[in-house]
Amino acid sequence: MLPAALLCVDASASAARPKYLRAMDEVWVARALSEYRDREGMRRGDFDEAWSRKVEPMLLAAGARRRAADGLKYLLDRSAQDRIASAVAPEALRAEVFPLAATGLARDQVLANVAAQFGIRAEDVEAALFADLPRAREVVVPAALDAATWMERYNLGLVQGLLLRSSLVTVDLQDLARSVVRYAKLRGLLALFQPTEGGVRMALSGPLSLFRNTLKYGHALAQFLPAVCVSAGYHLEARCSLAEREMTVVVTRGDPLPRVHALPKEVDSAVEKALLRDLRRMKTRWTVARETVALRAGAHLFFPDFTLTSGSRRVFVEVVGFYTQEYLRRKLAAVAAAGMGNLVLCVSDALDVEGDVPGAAACMRYRRRVDAAALIEMVEQVATADA
């Protein structure tokens, strides 16, 4: 992700747009990569000096924007695994040099004594004393030095850097809503949903966002971006704080962002993971699916955790483990109003909900783990009744 100082947006319109690298930038990007490669082995401090004095002016002359050039270098630097150019670990040298110097021995004598101890020359001791500092290390060029790859990385880093400075993100999704929502929730984000023409709109923020603009959730919002990019159609708006200005940044499906990311597999809570494993181990006529469509219950949308299918019969299962009773009450009222007879709720004992839960066809309790066999039994009953 790019840091705040290197982010660039076009804020001339009402909504700001990230200034991406596009095809016309490929020439200077390729040049930058070539210059980077040519300087492999230089000390990082010298490298940076040479870059700002020689390479950057060259890139600017070739059409690069200064921040874009700096941003690309930043990402390259972050990928580089610079090495320590010293035969002896600098820390080991320091551990000997400083106490010896504190005895009052002359500087040259200190270096000579330590050099003899390690079997190297005194000037090598001096040169290696802080050779592990970032600016003293030797540059090692990162792999995958082709312009197209780095332009994509830059564009993703740019948008993620903007999201890192965001307090609220609104996304219109045409598909994969459930997976994206679950991924967001696992990152501690809260979502507000609204059905739209052909999809769903979700507003994502964190619990504390209710009280003030906070960048606390920026990291979660930024990490959430690749999940959105997988969707066949999306429109994202982020409320960002940049250079002490508040602005709305817009990102859409047509933007030059990489779409190679797969939705992360680990999007389930421990309870759901265990349940899915148990259901799949059981010999049952029901097929278990994690991906479902969003269900509309009045004005609300919700995303059942599992869809169990047998022939033409379908039963939805939702695991409820981390909500307030107030939330549950209102949600179930909406479910009841929508008359959903094929929904099974698994409610955590921790929620302390008394009696049957209104609105659901069936409700079962669990403490730490949902009993898969009991659930299948309940699913059979619900399916029979619903038929």
Place this chain on the structure above:
Amino acid sequence: MGSSIAVRFDRGTLCVEGAQAALDALRVHVDLKWDPRTLGYRAPAYEAAAIVDARTVGPPPWPEEDVPATAWRAPELRPYQNDALTAWRAFAGRGVIVLPTGAGKTRVALAALHAVRAPSLVLCPTRALLEQWRRELEVYFSGRIGVVGDGQMSFGDVTIMTYESAYRRMDTVGDRFRMLVVDEVHNFGGGGRSECLEMCTAPFRLGLTATAPEVGSAALGRLDRLVGPVVCDIGLGDLLGTHLSDLTIVRLPVELSAEEAEAYHREYAPFAQLRGELVKSAPGADWQALVQALSKSAAGRDALQGFRRAVEIASLPAAKRARARNLLAQHRDDTSLVFTASTDDAYTVAQENLIPVITAETTRRERDRVLSGFREGTLRCLVSARVLNEGFDVPEARIAILLGGALGAREQLQRIGRVLRKAPDKHAVVYELFTRGTVDDRRAQARRRQLATRCAALR
């Protein structure tokens, strides 16, 4: 008010449920809001004490059990430390104590922890201070001490955590403590990272600082809301020579060499010219506005870069380095701390004089080794740019050599405080080196003026 309010910690906030009348009454004095995302009422976690005071049902959102009294040994307090503790308790265990560096703020905090005997969290700004707090705690507390930060992750009856770790983790652990101690609490005055304090439910809160924000400032208001009011403010002048050591400040001007002067003026001139033009067009513009205006043009950006290079030249010219060498030789048998304006300068001084350096880049293992060598006397001098500014406790240090500073009077006061801890026959000496006729000189003068308003001895 009705008594049917239940409260539950939820990711750094509180979910509050109850009869509508009770909630409406609560909203009068608590930041309670309807959250459409979860269809319930929510409040920031730091409001927990106010909500629980309003008579809730069910357990409070913090641990109720006490730490066994036998785990604590009462720290011995000086009279002014005792006064500070009494004042804090009089404010219901919420407030900020202002004591000069070296006056024993940690000791007061330990006494407060001992008095409350609750599962507690101590927040400190740097990794270097984690170990220092642990050592201090171990003297008076035999229970479990947890450390979170600097690669460590354990919770105890008293847990020590860096600000950075707290920022990342408080939403998951903010309900584990009944008391919160915030070392160097002024760092939260600006509002940055204040989520560390907002997402914790602890009802008892103690802030420690040597430099409280100005009375009436927004920063002080913020601390008041998140930690409590300033309950005790004792200045350096009140303790110098009695509970703190005597102090002499020696100001040593140095000159740029001809070559350095030429480079300095060459780098500085474009900035000075553009600044002059901007000041004419926008009188009263502050530094931030100036930087923003200059950043808009290529010439302005070049001028800013030139200015930074000029500052670098003035911060550590050859004459300062030579003077530092002489001072270190002169005080070879003393324990000394050297402070520089930048990390690069700190490494330069370390390399030239073969003295250990502590910066943010120093690993925990090496830092521990250096600090222990310093305490044991196998090392006599340390150099640092900022890490040693705050809270670092070196009882033996007598000499401070200030080669440059970038953060103003507060930083200067903290650095001077590093050598003021009282010891028999101790007379602390602070050398302040500045480069005449440069931005370094002007910064030193500004610091001096600000410090003089706080303490006559620092004139």
